[in-house]
Amino acid sequence: MISTILKRALLLLPLVLTSGSAAYSADSYPAKVIKIVVPTTPGTPPDVISRLIANELYESDGWKIVVENRGGALQAIAAIEVLKQEPDGYTLLAMSVPMMAAPALLPDLGLRPKTDFAPIIKISTSYNVLVVTPTLPVKSVAELVDLLKSQPDKYNFSSAGFGTPAHLIGELFKLKTGVRAIHIPYQQGQQRLVDLMSGIIQFDFIASVSAVDFIATNKLRALAVTAPKRIAVLENVPTVVEQGFPDLVVEDWVGFVARTGTPNDIIARLNESIGRALAKPKIREAFAKLGAEAQGGSPAEFGNFIADQSALWTNVVKVSGIKLPQ
Numbered sequence: 001m002i003s004t005i006l007k008r009a010l011l012l013l014p015l016v017l018t019s020g021s022a023a024y025s026a027d028s029y030p031a032k033v034i035k036i037v038v039p040t041t042p043g044t045p046p047d048v049i050s051r052l053i054a055n056e057l058y059e060s061d062g063w064k065i066v067v068e069n070r071g072g073a074l075q076a077i078a079a080i081e082v083l084k085q086e087p088d089g090y091t092l093l094a095m096s097v098p099m100m101a102a103p104a105l106l107p108d109l110g111l112r113p114k115t116d117f118a119p120i121i122k123i124s125t126s127y128n129v130l131v132v133t134p135t136l137p138v139k140s141v142a143e144l145v146d147l148l149k150s151q152p153d154k155y156n157f158s159s160a161g162f163g164t165p166a167h168l169i170g171e172l173f174k175l176k177t178g179v180r181a182i183h184i185p186y187q188q189g190q191q192r193l194v195d196l197m198s199g200i201i202q203f204d205f206i207a208s209v210s211a212v213d214f215i216a217t218n219k220l221r222a223l224a225v226t227a228p229k230r231i232a233v234l235e236n237v238p239t240v241v242e243q244g245f246p247d248l249v250v251e252d253w254v255g256f257v258a259r260t261g262t263p264n265d266i267i268a269r270l271n272e273s274i275g276r277a278l279a280k281p282k283i284r285e286a287f288a289k290l291g292a293e294a295q296g297g298s299p300a301e302f303g304n305f306i307a308d309q310s311a312l313w314t315n316v317v318k319v320s321g322i323k324l325p326q
Helices: 002-017 045-061 073-083 097-105 141-150 165-177 188-198 208-216 265-280 283-289 301-319
Strands: 035-036 065-070 091-096 115-126 129-132 156-159 182-185 203-207 221-225 250-259 290-297
Touching: 035 045, 035 073, 045 065, 045 091, 045 115, 045 250, 045 265, 045 283, 065 141, 073 091, 073 097, 073 250, 091 097, 091 115, 097 165, 097 301, 115 301, 129 141, 129 165, 129 208, 141 165, 141 221, 156 165, 156 188, 165 182, 165 203, 165 301, 188 203, 203 208, 208 221, 250 265, 250 290, 250 301, 265 283, 265 290, 265 301, 283 290
Parallel strands: 035 065, 035 091, 156 182, 156 203
Antiparallel strands: 091 250, 115 250, 115 290, 129 203, 129 221
């Protein structure tokens, strides 16, 4: 399922990765507009989060930043766009979970998140909530597991598409509990919710902020959030840890990276300025409205996190046998 665009980009990639770079000075950085390439559509949490940071850096530091949306192909389109650019710190990628599965699901592209990109900073963390259609006779994770085990492959779960967080978490859920269920990918988010509420789909791991209203109006039943502790937007919903499934603690996240080869002093300057923005109450409050928590930390810490996430989701893809449709 590699598009013509991706095939062409793949042919160009080896040339791009070996191209030379000019000398850059962090003293004058940024001397021009910075571009953040977001691998999702406008209005999605990674897009909104990136724009909040871009606006804050303009207001506080006078930096001019544009956000460009390049969705599709498990973030590979956006990643390849960044890898085409000079490693000068003027083109950043808003990386998140799907990129961790991309190398295993799209091996022909040769993308290597751990080595192709220089980590800058972890921006945000959020969690998903395991919800079921209200007619399903379960009120806990254990009851759902028992039901699914009693009738293998009878029930299904949905996602926004192959390799998306809901799909990957659903596959992890199957591996950790030993259940069998059918994955149904959707391109239209609204139809996905309609089918879930009506019972055509039985369960899903939905982004917490997207599920709040449906849970409050009893259109969906929440069983657990995939967080280590309860979250503010769903404080009455227990965690997977509370219900005896600590292996299901997984997060959705956004972080900024640049192409490998970007000077360390520019990476450090980006980290420092973005870190200051993330510490501001107005940014933390804006993130909270999206169901996200502002993060931060050093480039090295984010690099270690990427390595761990890459190992986790690559293993899930391989062990579960996920294959993209041809």
